[in-house]
Amino acid sequence: MLNAEQIAQLADELAEADRTHGVIPRITARYPDATVEDSYAIQGVWRDRMIASGRTLVGRKIGLTSKAMQQATGISEPDYGVMFDDTVFRSGDTIPTAHFSNVRIEVELAFVLKAQLAGPDCTLEDALAAIDYAVPALEVLNSHIELEGRTIVDTISDNAAYGAMVLGDVHRTPEEIDLRWVPGILSRNGEIEETGVAAGVLGHPATGVAWLANTFARHGARLEAGEIILAGSFTRPMWVKAGDEVRADFGPMGVIECRFV
Template identity: 40%
Template sequence: MLVGTASCLHSGGVNETTGPAATSRPDIAAAVERLAAAFASGVPCAPVRDLIGPDDLAAAYAVQAALTARRVAAGARIVGRKIGLTSEAVQRQLGVDQPDLGVLFDDMAYADGDAIPVGRVLQPRVEAEVAFVLRSDLAEGPLDAPQVRDAVEHAVAALEICGSRIAGWDIAFGDTVADNASSGAYVLGTERRTLDEFEPVDVVMSMSIGGEEVSTGTGAACLGDPVEALVWLARTARDLGEPLRAGQVVLSGALGPMRPVAAGDAVTATLSGLGTVTVRFTEGAAP
């Protein structure tokens, strides 16, 4: 969990605690309750930036940490992390200019070809990306590109189903960070490649909905290289007190614009070197 530590994030100079001292602040506590109610009810809420500000990273990550702690206490298991807002196209869509991170829980994972009830994720939008599975911890050392590459067991094609607990996706940077980086669910492909077999930066992506191409991009769209996105995440996660661990899944960030989906949609992404990954959306709420 992202709790109990002082942090100095590379992305914005956070230097306040994200642990109990921070979550005792009334504004942070109110933001936690607002987002928790939206998660529990399935009814999107108002933005939380009126409570914690639009770009106070310490406050936003404190809200995220408190919500993560609640989910873990309720039985959810952390299986990885996601990097959000790595693509300039997605940053333009949401009006932000830097990446963020969120937590992946075990109940977010789906297999290639699965059907997902559209109500499983609030206000779902889909994006295609490279996912990494780690074979070793990223907790010590310089956490530079050579070390990070060596820690990757394999990469696969992935679809992330982003969701927002905030009505109308009316989010500033602090809103999406507090809301677990707008995470919802994810789907991993089946073709595994080591980083000796392909270069993530060279990936070419095409995503279609119902057979119509709706998003394209390349590995270079993800902070210049998905490996560099993983470097950013490894360092930031360590700063937040919860380093990346062996066996975890990392969604490295969108390679192109995300698109909304509805019941009846079938989404397929093709990533050169990694094959395809597909998901279908059906009527209904989360089981």
């Protein structure tokens, strides 16, 4: 495992990469024995420094929620990162690609909590009861660590590759819609690139919310009312660049449109 000095140094490197929109060498190339626990420690130091600099935490992102991605990374459970207030966009916004590195987007649902949610025995039913509403979302992936050869340790250290989210305008409670069957049709410049359905996220997109509450309980923490939980993608990542027009059709939950500049 990494020592405190190494963890702090890597968190500093990631903070500088975030500031300059740069990319650093793989952590696992320099520290092949680094563990998942090390990666969350790095992320935690980076998070605390971001909060100390004035950024406000508004929620959490969950990643690696599909079987295909878990198999590809060799990890058997999801990962998570943090989301700050200055990373939230709305449908119709323009998004500056220069603010991110290795820019890709994914189709997801986000949940806003109306109540605290704590493990260690949180169930899907508990998560649904704590959710105020679901809203369609796009996640902007932002990788500050070189992509080739990187592992789950690199990804988690890099705030689980979270860059930003784009939220839609339609809100639905879990009672109003069967969230498993929310569709996603992702288009770039008028051409459909990816399709999926929300059940691809752990069988139900709110399952990850329960998983996260139980994971936090192991560290004496909980999810709080008002937090936004980005629940994981049900499409593959799609690369985007400046000039791209993106449209995601969520059927009964409306459409998200944005432009990358």
